[in-house]
Amino acid sequence: MNNxxxxxxxxxxxDKxxxDKxxxDGQGKKVNLxxxxxxxxxxxxxxxxxxxxxxxxxxxxxxxxxxxxxxxxKGITLEPRAGNPTPRLWETPAxxxxxxxxxxxxxxxxxxxxxxxxxxxxxxxxxxxxxNTAEEYAAVAGRLEKEEGIAGLEVNIxxxxxxxxxLQFGTDPxxxxxxxxxVRASTSRPVIAKLSPNVTDIxxxxxxxxxxxxxxxxxxxxxxxxxxxxxxxxPALANVMGGLSGPAIKPVALRMVWQVAQAVDLxxxxxxxxxxxxxxxxxxxxGATAVAVGTANFVNPRATMEIISGLEEFCRTEGIEDIxxxxxxxxxxxxx
Amino acid sequence: MSVLCTATVVSQREVASRHFxxxxxxxxxxxxxxxxxxxHVRCSDSFDPLLRRPFSLHRILPEGGTIVILYRLAxxxxxxxxxxxxxxxxxxxxxxxxxFDLGRGDSSGLTEKADKTSRFPLALLVGGGVGAAPLLAxxxxxxxxxxxxxxxxxxxxxxxxxxxxxxxxxxxxVVTATDDGSEGCRGTVVAALENWLKSMPASAKDAGEGFRAxxxxxxxxxxxxxxxxxxxxxxxxxxxxxxxxxxxxxxVGACLSCVCRLRSTEKGELKYARVCAxxxxxxxxxxxxxx
Numbered sequence: 001m002n003n004x005x006x007x008x009x010x011x012x013x014x015d016k017x018x019x020d021k022x023x024x025d026g027q028g029k030k031v032n033l034x035x036x037x038x039x040x041x042x043x044x045x046x047x048x049x050x051x052x053x054x055x056x057x058x059x060x061x062x063x064x065x066x067x068x069x070x071x072x073x074k075g076i077t078l079e080p081r082a083g084n085p086t087p088r089l090w091e092t093p094a095x096x097x098x099x100x101x102x103x104x105x106x107x108x109x110x111x112x113x114x115x116x117x118x119x120x121x122x123x124x125x126x127x128x129x130x131x132n133t134a135e136e137y138a139a140v141a142g143r144l145e146k147e148e149g150i151a152g153l154e155v156n157i158x159x160x161x162x163x164x165x166x167l168q169f170g171t172d173p174x175x176x177x178x179x180x181x182x183v184r185a186s187t188s189r190p191v192i193a194k195l196s197p198n199v200t201d202i203x204x205x206x207x208x209x210x211x212x213x214x215x216x217x218x219x220x221x222x223x224x225x226x227x228x229x230x231x232x233x234x235p236a237l238a239n240v241m242g243g244l245s246g247p248a249i250k251p252v253a254l255r256m257v258w259q260v261a262q263a264v265d266l267x268x269x270x271x272x273x274x275x276x277x278x279x280x281x282x283x284x285x286x287g288a289t290a291v292a293v294g295t296a297n298f299v300n301p302r303a304t305m306e307i308i309s310g311l312e313e314f315c316r317t318e319g320i321e322d323i324x325x326x327x328x329x330x331x332x333x334x335x336x
Numbered sequence: 337m338s339v340l341c342t343a344t345v346v347s348q349r350e351v352a353s354r355h356f357x358x359x360x361x362x363x364x365x366x367x368x369x370x371x372x373x374x375x376h377v378r379c380s381d382s383f384d385p386l387l388r389r390p391f392s393l394h395r396i397l398p399e400g401g402t403i404v405i406l407y408r409l410a411x412x413x414x415x416x417x418x419x420x421x422x423x424x425x426x427x428x429x430x431x432x433x434x435x436f437d438l439g440r441g442d443s444s445g446l447t448e449k450a451d452k453t454s455r456f457p458l459a460l461l462v463g464g465g466v467g468a469a470p471l472l473a474x475x476x477x478x479x480x481x482x483x484x485x486x487x488x489x490x491x492x493x494x495x496x497x498x499x500x501x502x503x504x505x506x507x508x509x510v511v512t513a514t515d516d517g518s519e520g521c522r523g524t525v526v527a528a529l530e531n532w533l534k535s536m537p538a539s540a541k542d543a544g545e546g547f548r549a550x551x552x553x554x555x556x557x558x559x560x561x562x563x564x565x566x567x568x569x570x571x572x573x574x575x576x577x578x579x580x581x582x583x584x585x586x587x588v589g590a591c592l593s594c595v596c597r598l599r600s601t602e603k604g605e606l607k608y609a610r611v612c613a614x615x616x617x618x619x620x621x622x623x624x625x626x627x
């Protein structure tokens with residue numbers, strides 16, 4: 001038997017063990033955590049947020065990657081990018097400012113060096129893609145089209161840390177729609193638009209990307225911010241401004257999920273400061289079908305695992321059979 | 337492989353003004369760690385301060401299942417850490433990073449793999465300020481290899497010199513340097529090394545198999561110090577390994593925050609390496625230290 005079939009056998013055995021364990025734990029009344037986000041089937045609604053989880057393998061010593069709803073990898077561009085000068089990171093009250101500048105090995109190296117590991121592990125993979133022009137986004141999507149083991153694409157039209165592309169696409173409804181339409185035309189896979197919170201009316205942008213063909217939304221990317229180092233009397237980040245993440249931004253993210261979920265009929269992946277199961281539940285109750293954990297991975301690498309078991313326990317204690325029934329509960333219930 | 341664990345404080349004491357020595361019971365880490373690696377430590381009970389803090393391993397004591405870190409009280413995270421008492425719990429992740437290349441081919445990140453124990457019988461350790469931290473674990477490992485070690489320890493003043501008796505106890509010959517001249521050589525630790533090199537007898541320096549071919553430099557300290565040391569080692573033709581310090585996010589190579597710039601390749605392209613993953617130890621000739 002060759003290595004590949006050994007691995008397959010191992011996986012089958014592990015799957016069986018997992019199933020047996022689930023049955024035993026549930027004592028018959030199994031809670032359904034499975035969700036479908038714009039055509040992407042996930043075993044539970046807990047993902048990792050792009051840029052905070054590398055290509056998955058960095059966290060493999062701490063997390064069973066297959067137990068995650070999905071892994072969203074670091075943003076990938078057509079060509080490799082070196083990224084921004086340092087300092088790239090600055091801690092703020094209950095948050096972090098970053099300006100990485102989309103450092104990544106480029107789509108070819110991603111496909112060659114990182115995707116095979118994730119595919120072999122049986123991870124549900126979402127590839128975050130970025131570019132300087134709508135054509136570049138489309139080219140990355142097109143290049144990934146021939147590769148197996150990718151469940152969907154998350155289109156990053158909201159990175160605050162690059163000069164071209166990124167945020168400028170995400171804050172202009174016409175440009176946002178142009179990028180999403182270009183990606184839509186280049187891929188058969190589910191397309192998730194990752195939106196920026198740095199706008200006056202996020203609902204307007206969400207509507208436009210839906211018209212352009214998005215299957216789901218990721219809400220939110222980081223909030224544009226800055227800090228000054230009083231010792232040097234200069235901006236703390238080399239790139240001056242950066243994206244704020246962490247618990248500090250959770251109320252803003254939750255408000256945007258609440259607004260968009262009621263106005264636009266698309267599944268939402270909620271993210272922004274989620275650190276525990278209670279945070280995740282807030283986003284689900286606000287209307288998110290799934291949630292992504294970002295900065296919390298740095299603080300507690302097992303945050304995702306704890307959130308998955310916390311959600312299951314909440315449902316069991318509250319007598320909820322299907323987690324999908326909680327999506328948007330907070331506004332659905334106040335309306336009736 | 338790195339582990340996540342809840343460590344217990346064994347002891348904590350202030351060894352110099354605002355510098356602490358913390359011993360933690362963390363068996364899984366102590367068993368696997370190598371000199372030059374680090375641990376990523378939660379320094380908070382809440383979300384504020386939020387991020388873990390990286391600390392290089394000052395001592396690795398697998399027999400007792402403990403690790404020791406030497407740290408400077410620099411902000412809110414280290415203030416929280418300094419308030420831990422024996423018996424308290426601390427969340428530790430590690431060992432992380434590549435560690436120093438001790439020439440036995442067991443260092444993950446560095447490329448040269450030949451057995452250098454014989455090539456470099458003399459190890460010169462250069463520590464500026466709290467940069468002395470990773471060098472004690474190294475000195476202890478070098479002694480086990482039977483290599484002669486000279487440790488150059490620098491600080492602003494006598495009361496800030498760190499762990500001089502511990503380096504001596506680890507078998508190193510210690511040369512101290514203080515900015516104000518209150519102990520040892522007056523001036524920087526790099527100047528102290530330079531003078532020491534000049535004082536070596538010519539025969540020891542020039543013999544083909546002798547001094548030049550047999551010495552290797554290991555260093556940790558402020559960037560400016562490492563830059564002048566890098567220039568000195570390039571001039572003198574001495575191999576150099578530097579342990580770098582950077583603000584870190586994840587500590588495992590995922591967030592790309594703690595990068596350092598690599599010296600230009602032939603093509604002159606800009607390249608960064610992750611201090612937490614490819615480092616924290618780099619070859620002196622491969623990193624940019626003057627920015």
